[in-house]
Amino acid sequence: xxxxxxxxxxxxxxxxxxxxxxxDSEIRxxxxxxxxxxxxxxxxxxxxxxxxxxxxxMSQGITFTVYNSxxxxxxxxxxxxxxxxxxxxxxxxxxxxxxxxxxxLNHFLKDVYHNQFIIKDGIxxxxxxxxxxxxxxxxxxxxxxxxxxxxxxxxxxxxxxxxTFYVLEDNLRTPSGVSxxxxxxxxxxxxxxxxxxxxxxxxxxxxxxILYKNLMSLSPRAVSNPTIVLLSPGIYNSAYFEHTTLAxxxxxxxxxxxxxxxxxxxxxxxxxxxxxxxxxIYRRVDDEFLDPLVFNPSSMxxxxxxxxxxxxxxxxxxxxxxxxxxxxxxVYAYVPAMIRYYLNEEPILxxxxxxxxxxxxxxxxxxxxxxxxxxxxxxxxxxxGMLMGHASTEQEIEDYKNEILKEPRNxxxxxxxxxxxxxxxxxxxxxxxxxxxxxxxxxxPNGIEIVPGxxxxxxxxEGSLVVNSSQGGGSKDTWVLGS
Amino acid sequence: MLSRVAASxxxxxxxxxxxxxxxxxxxxxxxxxxxxxxGFTWEPMMRLYTGDDHEAVMEKLGNDSRAVLKYMITSKDxxxxxxxxxxxxxxxxxxxxxxxxxxxWQCLNEYYHTVKDTKLDRMLQREDPIGTLDxxxxxxxxxxxxxxxxxxxxxxxxxxxxxxxxERAIQxxxxxxxxxxxLNDNPELLTDTTYWKHLLLSIGGxxxxxxxxxxxxxAKNVLEQVALNNDFPRSVIYAVNxxxxxxxxxxxxxxxxxxxxxSFQIGxxxxxxxxxxxxxxxxxxxxxxxxxxxxxLYGIGNALNExxxxxx
Numbered sequence: 001x002x003x004x005x006x007x008x009x010x011x012x013x014x015x016x017x018x019x020x021x022x023x024d025s026e027i028r029x030x031x032x033x034x035x036x037x038x039x040x041x042x043x044x045x046x047x048x049x050x051x052x053x054x055x056x057x058m059s060q061g062i063t064f065t066v067y068n069s070x071x072x073x074x075x076x077x078x079x080x081x082x083x084x085x086x087x088x089x090x091x092x093x094x095x096x097x098x099x100x101x102x103x104x105l106n107h108f109l110k111d112v113y114h115n116q117f118i119i120k121d122g123i124x125x126x127x128x129x130x131x132x133x134x135x136x137x138x139x140x141x142x143x144x145x146x147x148x149x150x151x152x153x154x155x156x157x158x159x160x161x162x163x164t165f166y167v168l169e170d171n172l173r174t175p176s177g178v179s180x181x182x183x184x185x186x187x188x189x190x191x192x193x194x195x196x197x198x199x200x201x202x203x204x205x206x207x208x209x210i211l212y213k214n215l216m217s218l219s220p221r222a223v224s225n226p227t228i229v230l231l232s233p234g235i236y237n238s239a240y241f242e243h244t245t246l247a248x249x250x251x252x253x254x255x256x257x258x259x260x261x262x263x264x265x266x267x268x269x270x271x272x273x274x275x276x277x278x279x280x281i282y283r284r285v286d287d288e289f290l291d292p293l294v295f296n297p298s299s300m301x302x303x304x305x306x307x308x309x310x311x312x313x314x315x316x317x318x319x320x321x322x323x324x325x326x327x328x329x330x331v332y333a334y335v336p337a338m339i340r341y342y343l344n345e346e347p348i349l350x351x352x353x354x355x356x357x358x359x360x361x362x363x364x365x366x367x368x369x370x371x372x373x374x375x376x377x378x379x380x381x382x383x384x385g386m387l388m389g390h391a392s393t394e395q396e397i398e399d400y401k402n403e404i405l406k407e408p409r410n411x412x413x414x415x416x417x418x419x420x421x422x423x424x425x426x427x428x429x430x431x432x433x434x435x436x437x438x439x440x441x442x443x444x445p446n447g448i449e450i451v452p453g454x455x456x457x458x459x460x461x462e463g464s465l466v467v468n469s470s471q472g473g474g475s476k477d478t479w480v481l482g483s
Numbered sequence: 484m485l486s487r488v489a490a491s492x493x494x495x496x497x498x499x500x501x502x503x504x505x506x507x508x509x510x511x512x513x514x515x516x517x518x519x520x521x522g523f524t525w526e527p528m529m530r531l532y533t534g535d536d537h538e539a540v541m542e543k544l545g546n547d548s549r550a551v552l553k554y555m556i557t558s559k560d561x562x563x564x565x566x567x568x569x570x571x572x573x574x575x576x577x578x579x580x581x582x583x584x585x586x587x588w589q590c591l592n593e594y595y596h597t598v599k600d601t602k603l604d605r606m607l608q609r610e611d612p613i614g615t616l617d618x619x620x621x622x623x624x625x626x627x628x629x630x631x632x633x634x635x636x637x638x639x640x641x642x643x644x645x646x647x648x649x650e651r652a653i654q655x656x657x658x659x660x661x662x663x664x665x666l667n668d669n670p671e672l673l674t675d676t677t678y679w680k681h682l683l684l685s686i687g688g689x690x691x692x693x694x695x696x697x698x699x700x701x702a703k704n705v706l707e708q709v710a711l712n713n714d715f716p717r718s719v720i721y722a723v724n725x726x727x728x729x730x731x732x733x734x735x736x737x738x739x740x741x742x743x744x745x746s747f748q749i750g751x752x753x754x755x756x757x758x759x760x761x762x763x764x765x766x767x768x769x770x771x772x773x774x775x776x777x778x779x780l781y782g783i784g785n786a787l788n789e790x791x792x793x794x795x
Contacts (some may be wrong), residue, residue, distance in 0.1 A: 021544060058596065059589050059592055059593055059596075060585075060588075060589060060592070136755050234576045234578070235578045236572065240577070242579075244580040245583050247581045248580065248581035248585075251486060252580055254579075254580075256487065258487065259485050259486070269485060270484055270485065270486045270487070270793045271484055271485055271486060272484045272485075272489045272638065272642075272733070273484075273735055273739070273792045274739070470763075
């Protein structure tokens with residue numbers, strides 16, 4: 001089936017998995033309804049829809065803040081109006097894979113902060129764990145409710161040229177972006193009336209309900225109405241919009257560090273009616289800033305004494321502190337081994353091959369083949385401090401190599417994965433752009449639940465492979481089809 | 484409710500009320516500047532809204548209406564410009580978005596973007612400023628309508644209303660003070676009809692005045708309406724009555740000591756105004772009377788800060 005108009009112009013990129021076009025330029029079955037719908041719209045109408053989307057984002061204040069020369073500028077997170085579609089069978093596979101991986105990662109965190117069997121059995125090298133800056137000795141032998149460390153995970157997936165899913169990163173600390181999953185869907189409802197039910201798209205609205213239920217279940221006090229708060233760094237944080245959205249959707253209090261005090265190992269919030277005890281904290285503040293008495297002493301974002309209350313079990317913290325040791329980029333290489341070790345199963349989702357620059361042989365190999373590699377800092381995020389071998393000048397590569405030699409443990413390298421492409425609406429026509437996928441998995445006492453959907457990030461620049469919002473990325477609504 | 488949230492709601496609402504007062508004042512002043520009144524000056528208004536450095540500001544702007552409007556509406560340098568006021572209102576609301584309705588947040592956001600839009604500056608310079616001011620005034624009215632229709636009748640709205648009426652009371656006291664002080668230097672204004680008409684128009688009390696007083700414009704009647712008329716929404720007593728009304732709603736299940744103290748403080752001020760008359764005010768002197776009311780209003784603001792907003 002060949003669509004009319006824009007689709008004749010569409011040039012899929014050679015050697016890249018295209019979500020919409022199959023090998024022989026056939027439109028894939030699951031995209032056909034959307035394309036029929038779009039074909040009936042004139043270019044003007046599509047332009048109007050794009051403008052409407054921008055207006056909706058702006059008037060709802062769905063913005064993130066970029067800091068340049070001290071002045072914060074509010075920007076909307078660029079939104080591409082063409083949805084990304086995942087079939088029921090693809091989703092079933094991804095869902096199963098993430099559940100398996102997350103189960104193993106939870107076991108790993110429990111193990112590494114207690115008996116460390118996995119280290120004693122020689123599966124994960126001790127120096128990889130102990131040299132990780134996010135491995136926190138403060139968490140050693142600390143009991144967390146139900147042994148759950150990762151309550152919310154945003155595992156990043158990409159697809160190689162043959163469509164195989166790979167895990168790019170495990171985000172187990174404070175993964176962000178879920179509000180865009182929810183808002184993008186709301187915008188799509190406005191842009192394309194009737195299209196969602198016609199295409200049998202599964203709903204994502206359950207997310208806040210499930211999260212709230214899980215948070216409730218963690219309350220250390222046996223009271224019918226525990227106090228749950230969302231701890232945000234405040235309005236100047238780039239994800240502040242997300243914090244307010246989640247707090248509103250769950251009906252929990254949005255607090256900042258200055259709203260909380262710890263007294264006698266219990267956490268309280270300051271209210272107009274005096275102090276009120278807090279039971280569960282969904283925090284969006286990094287470990288390092290949570291408690292100035294234990295971590296970074298200059299932090300104004302945290303609460304003095306919080307770690308003590310946590311250790312006593314008087315407050316539950318979500319995600320647990322110290323999770324960074326499990327989503328460290330050097331530890332990442334060992335996740336398949338963890339799955340085999342803890343679950344005695346073969347990994348469902350593949351890892352991208354990863355070279356540790358801390359290991360001399362692997363460093364040699366990477367240096368010899370650096371033009372086909374992506375080199376990353378093990379503790380970096382947001383697409384900062386990366387070297388894309390194929391797109392760098394020799395000088396850049398030399399400088400980066402010198403940087404690596406200073407502290408090789410802090411770097412890993414992966415072969416450049418080409419990332420799949422999906423059609424985007426670009427200046428009046430459709431053009432392929434590279435995408436990834438971040439589904440959000442919620443782990444509670446009754447198991448892991450994954451809302452059918454997620455955040456699809458797009459590298460809006462032609463030819464770019466970097467999807468991070470801080471590096472010119474945008475997002476798409478992500479549809480998971482019912483069976 | 485979190486102390487910080489209460490404080491933000493209160494301040495957001497105070498800033499909106501301030502912008503409303505300022506916009507109406509600008510509109511009437513601009514209109515009378517076009518009325519070919521000899522020697523019209525922006526001076527009294529600017530004294531009211533720019534504070535201590537109003538002389539330097541006036542010198543810079545001259546008496547150029549468009550320059551004044553630009554300075555008071557879209558200037559970044561003027562801390563009391565509409566742009567800066569609405570930015571503060573929005574920043575406060577941004578920190579408490581889940582305590583106001585989504586409708587209200589959107590409304591505030593649109594107000595903010597309307598003021599920020601570069602089109603506005605151009606309109607102020609080239610087109611009819613009244614039209615532009617009306618656009619902004621309409622944004623405030625939308626805001627109040629949205630509060631009325633969508634906000635739950637809870638603690639949050641009480642704090643918002645306390646902020647709103649406290650700001651209004653202070654503004655009305657300031658306007659009376661400025662207007663009557665000018666009389667000391669220019670006694671001939673006492674019988675100047677436009678002078679009083681102008682004052683009443685700027686606070687939306689002209690029509691009510693005409694219905695209440697049949698004998699033309701007299702200073703004592705104006706004073707009575709703006710200070711003591713229970714039914715005039717911009718009168719001092721009306722605002723104080725509403726502060727009292729919304730404060731009492733904060734009582735809660737167990738009456739806190741702080742609540743009792745503040746309830747007493749507000750009641751005392753309310754009675755002081757309620758049991759005053761134009762004649763009694765004349766006897767004690769208008770200036771000392773207004774000074775007392777103002778300092779009581781500030782006292783209420785400070786007490787809220789200490790007892791409810793957690794800033795001891």
